[in-house]
Amino acid sequence: MLRDGALAGKWALVTGAARGIGRRIAEVLAARGAGIVVADVMDEAESTAAEIGNEYGVNVLGYKVNVTDGEAVKGLFDELKGKCDGGVDILVNNAGITRDNLLIRMDETDWDAVLGVNLKGAYLCTRQAVRPMIKKRSGRIVNIASIIGMMGNAGQANYAASKGGLIAFSKSVAKEVGPRGVNVNAVAPGYIRTAMTDALSEEVREQMLLLVPVGRFGEVDDVAGAVSFLCGPESSYITGQVIRVCGGMLM
Amino acid sequence: MAVKKEEIQKKVIDIVVERMEVTRDRVTPETRLIEDLGADSLDIAELVMEFEEAFDISIPDDEEGVRSVGDAVDFIVKQLEEAGE
Numbered sequence: 409m410l411r412d413g414a415l416a417g418k419w420a421l422v423t424g425a426a427r428g429i430g431r432r433i434a435e436v437l438a439a440r441g442a443g444i445v446v447a448d449v450m451d452e453a454e455s456t457a458a459e460i461g462n463e464y465g466v467n468v469l470g471y472k473v474n475v476t477d478g479e480a481v482k483g484l485f486d487e488l489k490g491k492c493d494g495g496v497d498i499l500v501n502n503a504g505i506t507r508d509n510l511l512i513r514m515d516e517t518d519w520d521a522v523l524g525v526n527l528k529g530a531y532l533c534t535r536q537a538v539r540p541m542i543k544k545r546s547g548r549i550v551n552i553a554s555i556i557g558m559m560g561n562a563g564q565a566n567y568a569a570s571k572g573g574l575i576a577f578s579k580s581v582a583k584e585v586g587p588r589g590v591n592v593n594a595v596a597p598g599y600i601r602t603a604m605t606d607a608l609s610e611e612v613r614e615q616m617l618l619l620v621p622v623g624r625f626g627e628v629d630d631v632a633g634a635v636s637f638l639c640g641p642e643s644s645y646i647t648g649q650v651i652r653v654c655g656g657m658l659m
Numbered sequence: 660m661a662v663k664k665e666e667i668q669k670k671v672i673d674i675v676v677e678r679m680e681v682t683r684d685r686v687t688p689e690t691r692l693i694e695d696l697g698a699d700s701l702d703i704a705e706l707v708m709e710f711e712e713a714f715d716i717s718i719p720d721d722e723e724g725v726r727s728v729g730d731a732v733d734f735i736v737k738q739l740e741e742a743g744e
Contacts, residue, residue, distance in 0.1 A: 539708055584701065 409439045409629075414640050416441035419467075419492035423475050423533060424503030426452040428602065429552070429628050431460075433500055436632040437639060438464035445488065445496060446470040447533075448503070475503050475529030485536035495540025498639045501530035501574070502552040511565045519566045526570035530577065534592075538585060547590040548639045551578045552631070553650065555596045555658045571596070575650055582648035591647040595634045598654025601625035621656035667714070667739075668732045674709045675728060678702065688729030710735060716742065 420437045424430040426448035434444050438460050446457040449472065457470030469491060473480050489495050504526045507518035530551055541547025556564055557571025575594050582592035599605060599616055605625055608616075617623060634651045637643050652658055672686050679686075679696045692698040692706070707718050710731065716738045725731050 542705060542708075587701065588705075 409436060410636060410640075411439050411441075413441040414642075415498070418497040419443040419445060419488075419495075420498035420500065420639065421445035421447055421488070421496040421533075421537065422500040422502055423447045423529065424449075425500075426450040426456045429597075429600065429631050430500075430502040431456055432628045432632040433502060433552075433635045434460055435464065436629075436636045437498065437500075438466045438468075440636060440640065441466065442498060442639075443467035443492065444469070445492065447473050447475070447484065449474050475533055476524040478532050481529075481532040482536055485533075489540060494544065496537055497541070497544070497546065498548045498550075499533060499537040500550045500552065500635055500639075501533055503529050504552065504570075506564070506567050508563045508567065510563055514566060522566040523570050523573075526567070527573045527577070530574055534577075534581060538581070538590060541590045542585060542588045545589040547585075549578075549581065549590065549592040550635050550638045551575075551592070551594045552635075553578070553594040553596045555598045555652055555654045558596060558650070558652075559658050578650070579648045586647055591638075591644070593638045593643075593647060594650045595631060595638065596650050596652045596654065596658075597626060597631045598652070598657040599625045600631060600653075601627055619657050620654070624655065626653055626655055664732065664736055667735055668728075670713055671710065671728060671732050671735065674706065674713060678706055678709060686728060688732065689727060691727045692731075693726065706731075714739060 415437060420442040422430050422434040422444070425434040425446040434446055438444050443466050444457065444460050446453050446468065451472060453472045454470035457468040461468035471484055473484050475481060505522055507522050509518055534549055537549065538547065551574045553574045554571040556568045557575055560568050578592050578594040585592065599620060605613065630653050634653050638646065638651065668688065675686050676683050679698060679702065681696060690696060692703065711718055714735050716735065725734050
């Protein structure tokens with residue numbers, strides 16, 4: 409884990425950071441010196457923030473917030489203007505859910521829930537976060553998409569649509585705010601080893617891995633590393649891009 | 660309380676000078692944002708954002724008729740007066 413202090417003096421907000429990939433992203437940014445805002449719909453938002461603060465010695469804030477609630481999101485970012493030197497410098501839209509089903513069995517609530525969190529949530533957070541970034545003439549936004557948003561997947565029409573939408577959203581915003589020093593990129597993970605993939609049968613896992621040239625599932629750190637790169641000074645000339653972290657599953 | 664127009668005008672010009680990176684002598688009430696200062700749509704959005712924050716008002720997205728610095732000042736004065744009533 410990079411501990412170069414390159415993000416010292418910056419504030420990073422990660423949505424869905426109470427646990428899982430989001431939490432690891434927050435940790436990796438904290439290790440580089442960024443102050444961390446953990447925003448999550450889960451109760452653990454504050455406790456996770458406190459744990460990260462203890463472990464990495466950075467300033468932290470934790471907020472329980474639903475990213476699909478425009479008023480709540482605005483309230484959060486209004487508060488952060490005072491607490492984070494005018495506003496956060498880095499936004500990682502990581503909050504996401506799945507409601508998998510075949511299209512013919514996918515009802516409207518499954519569609520709306522997934523599009524709401526994964527796409528509308530990113531829109532609401534980005535819209536608020538980008539104003540102070542424009543003002544500061546500096547900022548990084550990273551959207552956690554998925555290679556499913558590029559290649560599609562049976563049983564995930566809603567999820568694929570949300571992630572594909574997130575990629576198109578990233579590119580459009582990148583074009584809008586590029587002249588103001590704000591870079592916007594997406595990270596598209598493939599199969600990442602999580603509790604969910606661990607629970608699959610050996611047979612199913614082997615089938616899935618046949619599609620992955622490097623022959624293994626990705627680790628949470630593989631995703632967090634790509635996000636770290638896109639938030640650091642080393643990627644200042646990269647915007648509107650999709651970094652695939654998928655072991656070569658999609659080339 | 661009457662809104663002091665001169666103060667508002669000074670503040671508006673300050674913001675325009677800083678955001679558009681022009682010298683103060685180029686900005687008068689008659690100065691047109693797009694034609695004279697070369698503002699693009701993002702510049703306009705940014706100026707609106709700055710005015711909103713500076714004067715604690717809300718400027719609707721479809722607000723038309725604000726072309727010059729003076730138009731902006733008049734609009735803000737009107738907004739503040741309405742809010743003060």
